[in-house]
Amino acid sequence: MIEISGISKWYGPRQVLRECSLHVKKGEVVVICGPSGSGKSTLIKCVNGLESFQRGEIRVDGISVGDSGADLPRLRSRVGMVFQHFELFPHMRALDNVNLGQIHVLGRSPEEAARKSRELLARVGLAEHADQYPAQLSGGQQQRVAIARALAMDPIAMLFDEPTSALDPEMISEVLEVMTALARQGMTMLVVTHEMGFARSVAHRMVFMDEGRIVEDAPTPAFFDSPQSERARQFLSRILRH
Amino acid sequence: MSALDWSSIPGALPFLLQGMGLSLGLLLSAMLGGILLGTLLALLRLARRRPLAALAGAYVNLFRSVPLVLVIFWFYFLAPFILRRLTGRADAAVGPLYSALVAFTLFEAAYYCEIIRAGIQSVSRGQVAAAQALGMSHGQVMRLVVLPQAFRRMVPLLLTQGIILFQDTSLVYVISLSDFLGAAGKIGQRDGRLVELYLFAAAVYFALCFAASRGVGRLQRRLRA
Numbered sequence: 001m002i003e004i005s006g007i008s009k010w011y012g013p014r015q016v017l018r019e020c021s022l023h024v025k026k027g028e029v030v031v032i033c034g035p036s037g038s039g040k041s042t043l044i045k046c047v048n049g050l051e052s053f054q055r056g057e058i059r060v061d062g063i064s065v066g067d068s069g070a071d072l073p074r075l076r077s078r079v080g081m082v083f084q085h086f087e088l089f090p091h092m093r094a095l096d097n098v099n100l101g102q103i104h105v106l107g108r109s110p111e112e113a114a115r116k117s118r119e120l121l122a123r124v125g126l127a128e129h130a131d132q133y134p135a136q137l138s139g140g141q142q143q144r145v146a147i148a149r150a151l152a153m154d155p156i157a158m159l160f161d162e163p164t165s166a167l168d169p170e171m172i173s174e175v176l177e178v179m180t181a182l183a184r185q186g187m188t189m190l191v192v193t194h195e196m197g198f199a200r201s202v203a204h205r206m207v208f209m210d211e212g213r214i215v216e217d218a219p220t221p222a223f224f225d226s227p228q229s230e231r232a233r234q235f236l237s238r239i240l241r242h
Numbered sequence: 243m244s245a246l247d248w249s250s251i252p253g254a255l256p257f258l259l260q261g262m263g264l265s266l267g268l269l270l271s272a273m274l275g276g277i278l279l280g281t282l283l284a285l286l287r288l289a290r291r292r293p294l295a296a297l298a299g300a301y302v303n304l305f306r307s308v309p310l311v312l313v314i315f316w317f318y319f320l321a322p323f324i325l326r327r328l329t330g331r332a333d334a335a336v337g338p339l340y341s342a343l344v345a346f347t348l349f350e351a352a353y354y355c356e357i358i359r360a361g362i363q364s365v366s367r368g369q370v371a372a373a374q375a376l377g378m379s380h381g382q383v384m385r386l387v388v389l390p391q392a393f394r395r396m397v398p399l400l401l402t403q404g405i406i407l408f409q410d411t412s413l414v415y416v417i418s419l420s421d422f423l424g425a426a427g428k429i430g431q432r433d434g435r436l437v438e439l440y441l442f443a444a445a446v447y448f449a450l451c452f453a454a455s456r457g458v459g460r461l462q463r464r465l466r467a
Contacts, residue, residue: 050371077377087372091390101376104386146372153376 001026001157001188002047007056009042009212016042017053018212024157029189031199031220034209035235040192041084041161043209047190048072048079048159061156077105080150084162086142088134094121094145095130098152106153113152120148124178140171144178157188164195196239200224208232250433251442254425261425262446264339268346268411268421273404275347280354285384287359298355305352310345311413317345318417338417350407357399361392398462405454409447422446 002024009017017039024030032040045051046058049065049072058065063075088097098117102108108116121130124144134142143163150158160179164172176198183189183202193199199206199220206223208216210231216223227233251258286298305313321336321344365388373387393400412423420428423443430439 045371048375050374073374073377073379075377076375079375081372081375083368083372083375085368087368089369089372089387089391091394100386101378104382105377149376 001028001061002190003057003059004043004047005057005059007043007046007053007058009039009046009051009053009055016212017046019056020209020212020214021056022207022214022217024188024190026188027186028204029183029187029191029202030205030207031203032190032192032207032209033194033196033199033235033239034215038209039212040209044159044161044190044192048076048081050081073105077101077153078156080153080155080158082143082146082150082158082160082163084166086134086139086146086166088142088146088149090134093131093133094126094137097134097145098149101149102152116152117148120151121145123151124148125174138171139167140174143167143171143175147175147178147182151182157190158182160189160191160193162192162194164193194239196224196236208235210235246438246441247435248438248442250429250435251438254429257420257429258422258425261420261422264419265408265411265421265423268342268414269404269408271343272346272350272407272411273400275343276350276354276407277358277400279347279351280358281389283351283355284358284362287355288362302352302355305349306356310349310410311416313349314342314345314413314416317341317348338414338419342414342417342419346407346411350403353403354400357396357403358392361396361399362388364395365391394465398458398465401458401461402455405451405458408454409451412447 002022004020004022007017007020008015020039020043022030022043032044034040042051046053047060047065049070053066056066060075060079064070065072065075088094089100092100095114095117098120099110099113102113102116103110118127118130121127124147126141126144126148129137129141129145134145137145147163163179164175167175172195176195179189179191180198180202191199191203203220206216206218206220207214208223208227208229208231215229216227216232218228223232224236227236283298283301286294287302289295289298318338318341321341322334325334325336326332362384369387369391370383373383378386411421414421415424415427418424426439426443427436430436433439
């Protein structure tokens with residue numbers, strides 16, 4: 001489904017990704033973790049072409065992302081993305097946020113889109129909040145609307161870029177619950193997160209990044225029980241100590 | 243020095259009101275046209291295609307570097323000339339009103355462009371990324387996500403620029419249009435009461451513009467809240 005092969009990226013002289021390779025199969029949930037500045041977010045944004053890269057290849061459902069002729073809008077319409085800072089459109093109600101892409105990108109009728117949106121808002125527990133503006137919602141609620149907005153496009157895969165790191169602690173679980181349900185339903189997911197409890201319970205594989213490199217890529221139990229690299233061991237001991 | 247005599251004003255009110263109508267008409271048309279053209283220029287200035295951005299930049303710099311009164315003059319004399327060349331008819335006329343309208347629109351567009359460009363740039367990159375991630379084209383990102391937010395933020399600035407434009411419409415006296423100031427001048431000259439009429443005109447401009455800026459200030463506070 002998502003095949004990242006030998007990706008390298010530079011910001012000017014500084015190399016931020018070093019020959020990263022990672023494959024996500026259909027229905028698989030892969031969690032990327034690592035210290036901040038290790039390139040996790042940059043890597044995930046390369047998958048739908050929000051960030052460019054200089055070397056290597058990324059194929060999503062057979063389409064090469066880096067090709068100059070790639071139809072990026074079409075590809076992006078099929079891959080959902082959830083951002084750290086939610087990025088709901090503040091001038092629209094929750095319902096219209098979820099409608100927008102369906103109507104203008106997929107060409108659904110407003111009625112059809114609204115039906116689907118209400119169904120999805122109900123699924124993330126926000127049926128009552130459809131008519132509210134993002135500013136009237138809590139962070140956790142906003143992020144759930146953002147997940148509904150991405151799901152409304154009927155994506156073949158979902159990308160999550162630190163979806164809970166801008167949230168107050170008591171709101172993290174409501175977002176993770178939605179993500180866990182999604183994973184259980186068989187959605188293909190690539191998730192950048194520090195939530196190790198979530199990772200341990202739903203991820204099929206764990207990827208550990210450090211200094212732009214993928215240092216470890218292992219099945220979840222193996223990663224937590226016996227990390228191979230010293231850096232991953234240090235990272236885990238620091239993050240799991242609490 | 244003789245005392246001020248205001249007696250010629252009441253009888254001239256209908257004529258002055260007509261002048262005010264012209265001033266406001268010029269203001270509204272130039273604002274509308276200027277904002278439309280300014281938006282287009284702003285999008286061009288931000289375009290990835292360098293030649294387009296440079297062209298729009300040159301336009302803005304040109305119009306922001308010449309006095310408005312000269313632009314009004316040029317269009318008054320140039321527009322009929324160009325029209326005659328294009329149509330081949332010696333009697334083709336534009337008239338001062340339309341030439342002034344074109345001049346104001348083109349001139350204001352340069353200023354609106356800069357306001358709108360700043361507004362577009364104030365919308366965060368995350369918003370653009372979120373819109374792109376839904377599969378929107380560049381045009382859709384702008385039309386559905388960026389411009390609505392940018393305009394909301396820009397409303398006070400656009401209105402303030404409108405107040406300045408309202409004062410500037412008085413410059414059409416150079417092509418003998420009877421806007422509010424022009425009408426006041428004509429009455430003043432007719433009755434030999436120029437000082438009174440110009441004082442009256444100043445008071446009216448002050449009252450309108452002051453009230454409008456207070457209104458914009460209040461709107462700005464409400465938008466911020």
